[in-house]
Amino acid sequence: MSGQKPPLWTKNYILLCLSSLTFCLAFHSLIPTLPLYIKEQGGSSDMAGLAMAALTVAAVLIRPIAGWALDRYGRKAILLAGLLVFLIPSFVYSFMIPIVPLLLLRFVQGFGWGVGTTAQSTLVSDIVPSHRMGEGLGYYGLANSISLGLGPALGLWLIASQSFSNLFVTSFLLTTAALGLVLLIKAPKQSNLNQGVKLVFLEKLALGPSFIILLTTITYSSLLSFLALFMQEKGLASTGWFFTFMAISSFASRPLAGKLIDKKGQTGCHTGILVGLLTIGLSLCMVAGTNSPWQLILAGCLFGLGFGFVQPTTLFLSINSVSSTRRGAANATYWTAFDIGVALGSVLWGVIANHFGYATMFYLNIIPLLLALVYYLTGKSAILRLGFSKQMGVSQN
Incomplete structure (x- = not known):
C-alpha cells in the first residue's frame, strides 16, 4: 500500500x-x-x-x-x-x-x-x-x-x-x-556527502538539550564512582541491586518516553524532561539518606525511571534540531556533553566527598539538577521549537 x-x-x-x-x-x-x-x-x-x-x-x-x-x-x-x-x-x-x-x-x-x-x-x-x-x-x-x-x-x-x-x-x-x-x-543512501562539510567541534543547534544531559550526567557519575564506597561505609552490601533495578526500571521507561514523544510531540518532550529531572533528584536524596537495602533498591528504580525519560528525550531533541546532513555533528555534540558530565562529576564529587562525606555529596547532587531544570524552563520554547523543526534528507531503502 x-x-x-x-x-x-x-x-x-x-x-x-x-x-x-x-x-x-x-x-x-x-x-x-x-x-x-x-x-x-x-x-x-x-x-x-x-x-x-x-x-x-x-x-x-x-x-x-x-x-x-x-x-x-x-x-x-x-x-x-x-x-x-x-x-x-x-x-x-x-x-x-x-x-x-x-x-x-x-x-x-x-x-x-x-x-x-x-x-x-x-x-x-x-x-x-x-x-x-x-x-x-x-x-x-x-x-x-x-x-x-x-x-x-x-x-x-x-x-x-x-x-x-x-x-x-x-x-x-x-x-x-x-x-x-x-x-x-x-x-540508507545519503545524497549530500562529499560537499565540503566543515569541521565544527560543536553543533550549536544541539547545545540546549546537550547541556541538560551534561548537567544530568554530572549526577550520574556520583553513583558510578562513589555509591559502592558509600554503601561499604554504611555496611550495606546492596550496590549491585541498585544498578540491577536501575537497569530494569530504565528498560521499562525508555520505550514509554519514546512513545510519549511520538504521540504528544512537544508536550511529550516537556513531560519527559520534567518527570525525569524530578525523579532523579528524589532518587539521589533517597540514596543520601538510605539505611536499608530496600531503600536503595527503590532509589535505583526511581533513578532508572528518571534517566530513562531524560536521556532519550534530550537525544531526540538534539538529533531533531538539525537536518539529516548534520546528524553526525549533533550526535557528536550530545555524546561529548554526556562524557564531559561524567568526567567532571567524577572529579567534583570526589573533592566534595573528601571534605564533607558521601551523604552530603549525594544531597548536593540536587544542585546540577536544579540548574538543568532552571536552564530548561528558561529556554523551553527555543529548545522545543528547534527539536521539532528538522528537515528530512535521508531516503530510506
Missing part, C-alpha cells in the same frame, strides 16, 4: 540494536574489571582510576571529528572503523600485558568507543522512520540499559570463575559480533 507508513522493526533496525547491545556489553564488562586487573598487576588505586579516565578523554577528543566524518563520508564505514579500533586492544589485552601498555591501549580504545557510539546513534536516526523517532530511540537505548545491568556482572563472573584472559577474549568476541552485525546492515 503506497500510503502505508514505514515500519520501525526493520531488519536494519534490529541488526543495529543487536550490534549496539554486543558492543555495549563488551564495553561494560571491562569497566569494573580493568581496575582490578591493574591492582592485581601491582598498580596503585590512582593507576586503576586511569583505566576509565584514559578512555573518557580519548572519547571526548575524537567525537567532534567523528561527527564531521559521519556527515562527510557516510555512517557505515566510519562505524566499522570505530568498532575495529575498539576491537584490536581487546585482543592485545588477552596476552596479559603490563600496566603502562594497557593504559596506552585503553586510550586508543577510547577513540574506538567515541567513534563507534557516535556512529551507531547517528545511523539509527537515519534508519528509524521520522514518525516513530522517539520510540525508535527509546528501544535503541535499551541496549545500554541491558548492558549496564549485565556487562559488569558478566565481567566480574568471568574473572571470579575463570580468568582475566577469558574476560578479554570475551570482550574481543562481543566486539567482533558487533562488527559482523554492522556488515549485514544496508545503510
Whole structure:
C-alpha cells in the first residue's frame, strides 16, 4: 500500500540494536574489571582510576571529528572503523600485558568507543522512520540499559570463575559480533556527502538539550564512582541491586518516553524532561539518606525511571534540531556533553566527598539538577521549537 507508513522493526533496525547491545556489553564488562586487573598487576588505586579516565578523554577528543566524518563520508564505514579500533586492544589485552601498555591501549580504545557510539546513534536516526523517532530511540537505548545491568556482572563472573584472559577474549568476541552485525546492515543512501562539510567541534543547534544531559550526567557519575564506597561505609552490601533495578526500571521507561514523544510531540518532550529531572533528584536524596537495602533498591528504580525519560528525550531533541546532513555533528555534540558530565562529576564529587562525606555529596547532587531544570524552563520554547523543526534528507531503502 503506497500510503502505508514505514515500519520501525526493520531488519536494519534490529541488526543495529543487536550490534549496539554486543558492543555495549563488551564495553561494560571491562569497566569494573580493568581496575582490578591493574591492582592485581601491582598498580596503585590512582593507576586503576586511569583505566576509565584514559578512555573518557580519548572519547571526548575524537567525537567532534567523528561527527564531521559521519556527515562527510557516510555512517557505515566510519562505524566499522570505530568498532575495529575498539576491537584490536581487546585482543592485545588477552596476552596479559603490563600496566603502562594497557593504559596506552585503553586510550586508543577510547577513540574506538567515541567513534563507534557516535556512529551507531547517528545511523539509527537515519534508519528509524521520522514518525516513530522517539520510540525508535527509546528501544535503541535499551541496549545500554541491558548492558549496564549485565556487562559488569558478566565481567566480574568471568574473572571470579575463570580468568582475566577469558574476560578479554570475551570482550574481543562481543566486539567482533558487533562488527559482523554492522556488515549485514544496508545503510540508507545519503545524497549530500562529499560537499565540503566543515569541521565544527560543536553543533550549536544541539547545545540546549546537550547541556541538560551534561548537567544530568554530572549526577550520574556520583553513583558510578562513589555509591559502592558509600554503601561499604554504611555496611550495606546492596550496590549491585541498585544498578540491577536501575537497569530494569530504565528498560521499562525508555520505550514509554519514546512513545510519549511520538504521540504528544512537544508536550511529550516537556513531560519527559520534567518527570525525569524530578525523579532523579528524589532518587539521589533517597540514596543520601538510605539505611536499608530496600531503600536503595527503590532509589535505583526511581533513578532508572528518571534517566530513562531524560536521556532519550534530550537525544531526540538534539538529533531533531538539525537536518539529516548534520546528524553526525549533533550526535557528536550530545555524546561529548554526556562524557564531559561524567568526567567532571567524577572529579567534583570526589573533592566534595573528601571534605564533607558521601551523604552530603549525594544531597548536593540536587544542585546540577536544579540548574538543568532552571536552564530548561528558561529556554523551553527555543529548545522545543528547534527539536521539532528538522528537515528530512535521508531516503530510506
